[in-house]
Amino acid sequence: MKEEDKSKLIEVFKGSLWEAQLVKSLLGNNDIESTLKDGMVVNVVLPDTAIDVAVLVNEANYETAMEVVRAYEKKEEGD
Incomplete structure (x- = not known):
């Protein structure tokens, strides 16, 4: 992302x-x-499941990003 x-x-x-x-x-x-x-x-020190990792987006993309995240979470809950 840009500085x-x-x-x-x-x-x-x-x-x-x-x-x-x-x-x-x-x-x-x-x-x-x-x-x-x-x-x-997490990659270097601990196993993949040891610590939560956050995904960050630019504030301007927040609403669109949340639509993508909600669709992913809904699909995961349905499985």
Whole structure:
């Protein structure tokens, strides 16, 4: 993400590393840039399930990103 956008990042999802990476990919498929918070620490120090990882998006993309996240969560609940 662009340097000037970092002050406007908002969390849209928190979960295991693999779930966060999946959500990040889904957001990317919808042309929404995102970043992971705490992902590097989890990768290097702890197993994938040890700490939740947050997915952050620019404030301007929040509503659209939440639609993607809600659709993912609804599908997960249905399985």
